[in-house]
Amino acid sequence: MTQPTEYQLATNAPIGAGADGFTTLTLGQQLEYWVRATPDQEFLIYPDRNLRWTYRQFNDRVNRLAKGMLAIGIGKGDHIGIWAKNVPDWLVFQFACAKTGAVLVTVNTAYKADELDYILKQSDMKMLGLIDGFRDVDYIQIINQLVPELKEQARGFLNSAAYPHLKYVCYVGQEKFRGMYTTAELMLLGDHQPDSLLADAQAKIDCHDIVNMQYTSGTTGFPKGVMLSHHNILNNGWSIGHRQRFTPADKLCLQVPLFHCFGVTLGVMAIFSHGATLVAVEVFDPLLGLAAVHQEKCTVLYGVPTMFIAMYSHPMFKLFDMTSLRTGIMAGSVCPTEVMKRVIHDMHVTEITSVYGLTEASPGITQTFGHDPLELRVTTVGPAFPGVEVAIKDPVTRKPLPPNTEGEVCCRGYNIMRGYYNMPEQTAEVIDEDGWLHTGDLGTCDENGYYRITGRIKDIIIRGGENIYPKEIEDFIYTHPKVKDVQVIGVPDQQYGEEIMACVIPKENADLTEQELHEYIVTHIAKHKTPRYISFVDSFPMNAAGKILKYKMREMAVDMLNLHAANCIETA
DSSP, X not given: OOOOOHHHHHOSSOTTBOTTSOBOOOHHHHHHHHHHHOTTSEEEEEGGGTEEEEHHHHHHHHHHHHHHHHHTTOOTTOEEEEEOSXXXXXXXXXXXXXXXXOEEEEOOTTOOHHHHHHHHHHTTOSEEEEOXXXXXXXXXXXXXXXXXXXGTSOTTOOOOSSOTTOOEEEESSSOOOTTOEEHHHHHHHHHTSOHHHHHHHHHTOOTTSEEEEEEEXXXXXXXXXXXXXXXXXHHHHHHHHHHTTOOTTOEEEEOSOTTSHIIIIIIIIHHHHTTOEEEEOSSOOHHHHHHHHHXXXXXXXXXXXXXXXXXXXXXXXXXXXXXTOOEEEEOSSOOBHHHHHHHHHHSOOTEEEOEEEOGGGSSEEEEOOTTSOHHHHHHOOOOBOTTEEEEEEOTTTOOBOOTTOOEEEEEEETTSOSOBTTOHHHHHHHBOTTSOEXXXXXXXXXXXXXXXXXXXXXXXXXXXTEEEXXXXXXXXXXXXXXXXXXXXXXXXXXXXXXXXEEEEEEOTTOOOOHHHHHHHHHHHSOGGGSOSEEEEOSOOOBOTTOOBOHHHHHHHHHHHHTOHHHHTOOBO
């Protein structure tokens, strides 16, 4: 393996950094740098598939797909969706889009027909890459249901009445379906295109161009497409890796979904920007994760708290060697102190860190250091990244507050999104005229610049690392003909941090059962957004002004469901 350059070892800046310390490379340029510098360094490993790609091998596959996409008419600014679990070609699609100038639109694997319908329309998606399905969701059935023209029209000539922008569907695999390309066919097509076709496309790409669009649920009930540039995610990824002291010798066991910013930025971009190796697991399974670490001698492990708990609690845990582990990230939801301690002591992740952020911030805003005292790593989310300005502001006056005073966490810098796609009003609601992103989270900052997250302004539930907005679920439950009113709240849960509860007022004389409502919900929306608890009530607690008191509902739910133990878990 080629050793890291003197430049890499001697500087605290990414490859291609300018005077401001930030790289101006695109994802494609960064990939080609590693192909020149360390062509035989392994980039991507799937232990359960016995698949190993070096940076050069991966880049060759990316170029083939990119040229195939260009050949059928995909170009700069086009929106390309990927609806798949962590399969190897997910990343090939990501980098092929980056090299053609297209924008990768990540689609949640749990989405069902209604949710995909919205994304296809709102994103102006030109091509969708998909696998056959995931768990209880049949992707092929859904796309044929939404786009019946696939079975009637020739490939490459799709003219959908419902989705005028959608021109191509690509199956990520070998199997052939009516009206769809396969990745193999696009790569074969790419083999017959000149390299100059791709070179010309790359020459037109700037680091500030949009490269990724991730959908985050909104308080209005409508998901928003967060537009992120090469500059956003590549620099943020480098900072995240740098704070974990990444070198090309590191191997990250990645078991969080790639469609989430945890996977695509904290994971892929952090490894990629440091020329290290990604050891991927298609779908989280504690046994597969343990085996991957053991087999590949991984040095880095990521996960939400529930993943770590599942791994060290597995009955076969002691059969696996975890001593190669050094660092990693526990994030996505509140981190119980005892879980953090178990990960450090039992799993040997002595330099475990935590990251705070949100998709709109690429996502990293703050992160602890692996060498920070344990107390700081379990009670704070660390200091801000270089180039990221963070302030605690009064939620009403928006004026900065002194140290150790609770207020809204706000930030600005290179990492802030370019906005929500086709949603200027919603963008203006969260990014003010001075460029500050208002996170909706409450926090404090001590005299040493270490931040603590203390609560939330916005109505949001964080379940196992997934941000869930009650309004989205409420709007759907309202569509049931027997529902008069509904309020959705988060209640404490020992495994997921929070669980979803729907408090429902049925219409008069309506014979509505919990089972009927549950089946109605789970049939139409993603499983992770389906309430675990449904309670039928006569009214909601309100204040004198008629405002519903959700915190009071949560207190009542804790008593009713006997969730006192979960409510008392000490968290970071």
